[in-house]
Amino acid sequence: MVRNVCERAEILAGAIALGEATDNERAEYREHVASCAPCIEGLGGELEIERVMATVARARDTETWEPVIAPPWHVAARSRNRAWRMGALAAGIALVASVGVHAFVAYGLGAAKATPVDPIVIDYDGQHLTLEPRAIAKHAATKVRSAHMVVVHNVIHLEAPRAAVAGESARKPEPPVVHVVRTVVARSAVAASNIPIWRRDPVGAAKADAAALAQAPLPQEHRAESMAVAPPPVIREVEPVGGDAAIDPVPPMIAYAEGANGTTAFELVVDGHGIPTKCTITKASGYLVLDHAVCKAAMKARFIPREINGRGVPSIYRDAFTFRSNGGS
């Protein structure tokens, strides 16, 4: 009998923990634990129960992990292909290999060669932003005809103004020049047949363009100040953990379907712990989905915090990505 009563107390404690207990149930629990030493020691009072649940809720609220998984049909296709290959005859395997080689030559190499990347020069608000991508790295070709997107990671470095020469101090200083000293090229592809038809909506694209243009205003932080002695070149204040590959924007399928092209420059505010707290698009690509992809990827990155006197301090990180699409084929 006692055991049943204590089990009932456990159920009541669970209800209190989940916020489902009625006043009568709470009173019943209080009445029981007032006369049952094992229960009050093991389960605790109402406040203790709620305190433990609050700890769980706090842990949940502070979670920042946001993984991205591949669409299931990609995995399903891989599984089907693997099962089929395991059971195929030698002649069939040879045929598949032959088709694969032909597809590689026809689409893979052709697509990789046919995407020259020209330097991009952007002149806005008195600044020269030069994005000079390197040659595109060759990646494994897909065996199916596909839409592809070339993502060029442009690392922006700000060059400080030249030191003022004596006698010219009153003159207007030369505008700073932004150079790209390093580029990383990534390329991703998606089968055209996998782009949902409902996402190929030109109306949506027009809305995205309008929204992207609306947030186009550019900040002044790129403009270096005039000063008598030039400081060392302003490079990045912080570096991402894992290098440039740490920020890896994934263009959404709608970008493939719309043949999105453009350069997104952004600016991150990184706190003293190396965690981004704010992402600002300083130059919109014209496609809201691309800008969002860049900011989403950037906010996931973690940075080696800048330290002053051993303490981490907030800092700014600037970077840009260029997207080039073949427009779907």
Next chain:
Amino acid sequence: MEEVYLAVHDSAAINARIELLVRDYQTRIARYLRRMVGDSEVALDLTQEVFLAAFRMLKQHPERPLTAGWLYKTATNSAISHLRRKKIVRMIPLERDHDTRSWRIDEQSAVSVDLQAAIGHLPPEQAGAVLLTSYAGYSSQEAAAVLGTSADAVRQRVCRAMKTLRSIMMEQ
């Protein structure tokens, strides 16, 4: 429970709905599974399996509605199967300095790490009850439907899990 999918028969529509489903639930399911199994990589694999199972189920039975509860039920069963198969519930102690190092990278809160160490000591059924109610936000009735038990059983599991969590987290 919230219904996240309505029956459609067109293959492209299934892909589109699954894409939405993945986008909306991948973080929640992955976090839930990471708490269950205590390992990010395993959680990602299991999350992929859950959505793959949903995709295959819809391909074979497009008339069946898919709910968030179905996803959590599949995720719970996958996690419990994994824990039982690998027998890592008791054999690998979740020491703070060793196993929680990877958690420190993307978790800001020490509470989060401590909680994970404590959850590692719970039986899978109790962990599932706590996480379904506190993480997924289900009531005891809804969690009972997912776990295939009664609401009172869920409350009892939550209570016993809390007893364990409280004793372990007080030691730390």
